[in-house]
Amino acid sequence: MTYATLSTLGLLLVFGPMTVLVQRSTPPEALGVAECADSASSFACGFVAFVRQVVTNPEFAANRESLYLARVPASELVLVTDNALCVRIGKALEREFKQPTAARIFAVRVGAAIWAEDSTITAGEFGAGIVFDSALTKVLSRSLR
Amino acid sequence: MLPYARPTRLAAALILTTWLAACHSDPITTPWPPDAPGYRSVNVQDEAALGVTASGMMAEIGCRPLRGTPDSSTIALRLVPPRVTAFQCRGVPAERIRAAARAVRQLVLANPRWASLESEAGDGGGGSGYYVYDHMECIWHAAAPPEYGERINADGDFEVYVLVEAQLGRCDWMAIFRYEAPGGDADPGTGTETLPPGPTTAPDTCRSSRDAYLGLLEQKWIQDSLNAVLLESIATDTEIAGRILRDPWTGRLYFQRGMMDPAGTDNCRFTMLPATGLPGEVIAKWHTHPNADNAIVTCRISGKLGRINTASNGGGSPEDWETVNGSGIRMYTIDPDRMYRLDPGLHSSARISNPNRWTRVPNGCAIPLSE
Numbered sequence: 321m322t323y324a325t326l327s328t329l330g331l332l333l334v335f336g337p338m339t340v341l342v343q344r345s346t347p348p349e350a351l352g353v354a355e356c357a358d359s360a361s362s363f364a365c366g367f368v369a370f371v372r373q374v375v376t377n378p379e380f381a382a383n384r385e386s387l388y389l390a391r392v393p394a395s396e397l398v399l400v401t402d403n404a405l406c407v408r409i410g411k412a413l414e415r416e417f418k419q420p421t422a423a424r425i426f427a428v429r430v431g432a433a434i435w436a437e438d439s440t441i442t443a444g445e446f447g448a449g450i451v452f453d454s455a456l457t458k459v460l461s462r463s464l465r
Numbered sequence: 466m467l468p469y470a471r472p473t474r475l476a477a478a479l480i481l482t483t484w485l486a487a488c489h490s491d492p493i494t495t496p497w498p499p500d501a502p503g504y505r506s507v508n509v510q511d512e513a514a515l516g517v518t519a520s521g522m523m524a525e526i527g528c529r530p531l532r533g534t535p536d537s538s539t540i541a542l543r544l545v546p547p548r549v550t551a552f553q554c555r556g557v558p559a560e561r562i563r564a565a566a567r568a569v570r571q572l573v574l575a576n577p578r579w580a581s582l583e584s585e586a587g588d589g590g591g592g593s594g595y596y597v598y599d600h601m602e603c604i605w606h607a608a609a610p611p612e613y614g615e616r617i618n619a620d621g622d623f624e625v626y627v628l629v630e631a632q633l634g635r636c637d638w639m640a641i642f643r644y645e646a647p648g649g650d651a652d653p654g655t656g657t658e659t660l661p662p663g664p665t666t667a668p669d670t671c672r673s674s675r676d677a678y679l680g681l682l683e684q685k686w687i688q689d690s691l692n693a694v695l696l697e698s699i700a701t702d703t704e705i706a707g708r709i710l711r712d713p714w715t716g717r718l719y720f721q722r723g724m725m726d727p728a729g730t731d732n733c734r735f736t737m738l739p740a741t742g743l744p745g746e747v748i749a750k751w752h753t754h755p756n757a758d759n760a761i762v763t764c765r766i767s768g769k770l771g772r773i774n775t776a777s778n779g780g781g782s783p784e785d786w787e788t789v790n791g792s793g794i795r796m797y798t799i800d801p802d803r804m805y806r807l808d809p810g811l812h813s814s815a816r817i818s819n820p821n822r823w824t825r826v827p828n829g830c831a832i833p834l835s836e
Contacts, residue, residue, distance in 0.1 A: 366813030373777040373817040443769035444733025445784040464771035465778040
């Protein structure tokens with residue numbers, strides 16, 4: 321093994337992992353990959369609280385009905401954490417909003433429906449969301465909050 | 466005195482009578498407040514603010530800014546030259562239109578700067594000064610607009626008008642007249658005109674609204690100002706924003722309308738341009754949401770469609786809350802149903818239970834919803 325070969329090997333040993341690190345630090349959105357948002361994030365907390373308010377608070381019964389949402393106990397309204405489902409939701413959001421989604425998908429199951437948002441998709445100052453059927457093929461309603 | 470022909474006077478009187486009859490001259494059920502408390506802060510506003518204030522006052526009686534071709538319900542108010550703002554007042558009694566127009570005019574006269582722009586003293590031929598102003602009226606059922614005539618204005622004064630410009634519209638003619646009223650009609654710059662006797666039922670304060678932040682919403686003129694701006698916001702389906710300022714030396718409050726960037730402002734968002742030379746510190750900001758909850762809206766800029774739901778978000782969009790948290794400055798929002806105060810520091814999951822919300826009461830005091 322020549323010195324040059326050893327040097328190359330050494331460089332690979334030193335910089336190889338860094339290359340991998342650099343590749344891994346590429347934002348997922350650039351790759352078009354969606355995954356479920358961290359349920360502890362501020363946006364997720366706000367979104368889940370918002371969904372609970374609309375679904376469970378009698379004051380907003382009219383809003384719930386107009387969004388075609390069933391009345392569901394608050395305890396069942398939690399953020400979707402199944403990444404495979406979030407990928408599908410991300411694609412459905414892309415399809416409906418006609419723009420790429422970010423990496424983080426915020427979605428809550430409400431009975432047979434799925435209410436989803438992408439924190440980067442807005443309509444003016446409002447957060448734009450969509451209520452899908454469970455198969456993610458049909459849009460039940462669209463929300464602005 | 467300007468010469469005029471008797472047949473033309475008769476024609477003008479006939480037209481005026483027709484116009485008044487078409488607008489149903491009902492008595493005013495709600496007299497105008499004695500000193501227009503909602504518009505007290507106008508002296509710090511610019512010309513654009515006069516537009517919004519006048520529009521708000523007209524909107525309160527059901528007149529909306531004209532869109533498209535004028536019709537027989539169109540009236541016009543001359544604001545700061547060369548601006549003439551036209552309104553459509555379908556079904557609004559003529560008496561109410563006259564009262565509102567008079568209030569707008571009073572507002573203009575109360576401001577020396579506007580008054581000087583609005584009026585010019587002239588010689589009416591009889592030795593006394595004439596107050597000259599333009600007025601646009603929609604004339605119909607006439608083959609041609611009258612060239613000159615006379616009328617009794619809302620103040621009960623005799624006025625002479627001459628035709629300045631006329632154009633064919635959906636109504637037979639849209640005519641801009643120049644009125645020359647005797648000097649007693651107005652005294653530009655002094656604001657000496659008196660308004661009709663004020664109501665005894667409209668309170669000057671809104672203590673019942675109970676706003677813990679400096680009692681801002683407990684001052685009716687602030688609520689009136691918000692309501693007035695909201696009405697224009699609804700009429701134009703566009704968000705409007707501004708500031709509430711406080712002079713640190715005198716404690717005086719000012720309600721200011723911000724200058725909006727039209728490229729970044731629509732029915733779902735606003736972009737307020739920076740301001741300089743403000744007469745105090747910004748103690749709060751405000752903006753309108755022209756659509757109530759549950760309204761289905763297509764945002765003009767983004768093209769996105771959705772059903773509005775701000776109440777369950779605490780009265781503000783996520784972006785509103787971020788703005789408040791980022792600046793530390795409270796934000797009032799108003800929509801057709803409610804008013805809210807967004808305080809900084811509220812966790813996102815707590816926004817839904819934002820206690821600072823009120824049921825909006827047009828022409829009255831908002832009712833706290835936290836009780």
